Amino acid sequence: MNLRGCAAQILAKVIGDGQSLTAALDHGLPKLKDTKDRAFVQALCYGVVRHYYALDFALSKLLGKPLKAKDADIKALLLVGLYQLQHMRVKAHAAVSETVAATSHKPWARGLVNGVLRQYLREAENLLQAAEQDPQARLNHPQWIVETLRRDWPERYEKILHANDQAAPMFLRVNQRQTGRDAYLDQLAAQGIAGQPVDCCSTAIRLDQAVAVEQLPGFGEGRVSVQDSAAQLAAELLDAQAGDWVLDLCAAPGGKTAAILERQPALAGLVAIDVDAQRLQRVDANLARLHLQAETLVADAGQPADWAGQRRFQRILLDAPCSGFGVIRRHPDIKLLRRPEDIAALQATQARILQAAWQLLIPGGILLYATCSVVKAENEQQIAAFLAAHKDAEELPIDAHWGLPRPHGRQILTGERQMDGFYYAKLRKAV
Template sequence: MNSRGIAAEILAQVIGHGHSLTAALATSLPKLKENKDRAFVQAICYGVIRHYFALDFILAQLLSKPLKAKDSDIKALLLIGIYQLQAMRVKSHAAVSETVAASKHKPWARSLVNAVLRQYLRDTENLQQSCHTDRQASLNHPDWLVNALQLCWPEQYLQILIANDQAPPLTLRVNTLQGSRDEYLDLLNSQGIAAQTVDFCDTALVLDQPLAVEQLPGFLEGRVSVQDIAAQLAAELLDTQADQQVLDLCAAPGGKTAAILERQPRVKSVLAVDIDAQRLSRVNQTLSRLNLSAEMLAGDACHPENWAAGRQFERILLDAPCSGLGVVRRHPDIKLLRRESDIASLQDLQARILLAAWDLLKPGGILLYATCSVLKQENELQIAAFLQNHTDAFEIPIDAAWGEARPFGRQILTGTAQMDGFYYARLGKTA
């Protein structure tokens, strides 16, 4: 199977079977021996998924009838072919011939793939223009998501949609236990790697060009981690003091757990809890690389009576399960896999976890509520409802040079200052 065949296999898992792109890549990329082939396949897969709604609309114009569900691999190949011709530096004849060759496992499809791609080449301009006649294709998002963003952010939703379709920058969090950010910046520069500092985040560096983590000096020794700027803000907002007990709820994959320990090494204890034991193992891997340690426990955040053993904490980070609509640029498959009906159930889950977590917070303590969503119903409206029902809770305003102050909490919209979409609210408990 050639590289395009592997890419089609991956995309069929996402488009046809609802698997995440991350999981599908992890399963199929190891079949390719060469790094350049893996990079090529990854670029194709992210490109097709990122531009799926526009590509799918164009493909529909080129097919006399829709393909059967069992032929999702052929549909994926056709999308791959169109994307190459549209956006990649691949010669037209090579893109067509190699994509046709990848369909040889289904002989009937070879002529179809060849005809569709050659028709696209003949009528590229008209096909591209036709996208403007369809809202989903022109905005490259499902209608329900466009409507949801427009309702929440009538003046900014178009900028959010545009940001969602851009590849994100590679952002680093410097482990200040092993040296300052500026020292690490000097190390990068000495190796010809250009990066920029971030005024409002003293641990963040944004690389001018992304590269593999193995190429980052000191990565394996724990000098630096990959983490978006917005996610890095959590550790500072939590304001952990020496000798305090910290609970990190929904902790996997562990970036924020590590950042808490890097910022306050004299913390008394950190308990990282996640419902998924397999994902919790990633927290352990993250901390091990950084030479940090925390107690880890697999448990349901809605039911701390099963694992908390009566403990309470001075600081709680609740990185609540959410729609992920602030990180679409990193996980473009969210546009395909998330459903409008998911939002209400996520709101309910967030409310239940927040209620359970509140009982674990000591009087005088701080709970930091965080999501990687840009929907108000998961963020400021969730906090408004909680404060209305809890007389022992009060908001601690976040005065910052980033994001936008909301009636409750602070919202970052996707792409603002190169950040993912994120929301934070800081709650204090009456002493």
């Protein structure tokens, strides 16, 4: 199988059909039996999506006219070719010949692909200079995302956009029920895996180089999990106590659920809710691997009358649905799939769930609001509106050496301490 063609088929589902890159890869990669082939195709797909707006600008200059929608696979193949020539250590003649060879299913495209890629090689310098004059190509994001971040972070938005285009490091969360961080670092070193402790999070390790989870000592037995250090902060901030009932809303895939249980083994119980049954299965699988217990329910977090009954909770984590603008470096297809109108719709969903969650919190209880976004409308402005409408809500300060203190809550901007972009606000219900 031609690997460039395989990558183009996967990318066409994202670029042409609006499918998530994760779903497209999950469907396409199993067709490849060789581990190195799968890694190469995955690298091509992530690379093209990560650099899509810069690559698409160059392609638009090289094509005489746009390709038809039915030829999304040929457009994807051309982007694969350009990505190799711009960003990979593949010899130019091999990149061109192998990419051209992937047109066997559409022979008419052979000359087009060959001509476009060879023209790029002749005009690369001029194209790169032209891209510097085009804001969308230079910043490699759709213009509406650029403007959203420019409005919210006028002095920092370009740094955020640049961080979005870097591959994220691999962070681990040590399961302190089984081992300590220093001990696990020694176990990694014994396997020839280099990692560093993260000073702002007692459970976090940052690996110097990403590895397959199968290489991590004790992964199958639950000794360690993969989780960005910004996300690991949730368990510490929630600070569940022995005997507490904890509610984890929008819990999938379960990393924060597990971290709460690892940190406090003496909870009365934890209930994890998610509206997506398939994603909730990942929560169950993660808990099983880690030998942890929780009640998991497929339900709408904003409709507690359907599932909560008379239950009330001392601690609630609301990991709110959001734009995901803080994790674009891990999910670069967000740049292609999100739309401007999504922000207002997400705000409304967040407000609905936050209102519902508040009714389930006992007096004196604490709710931790979290997003993986850097958009103020989803974060500090959402909390400001909630506090204005709820006189029984008191904001608790988050005193930390990470993130930016905001009028409400604390914001981590993408790339700070190599972390994902995250927001946290901590609220207590009046007695």
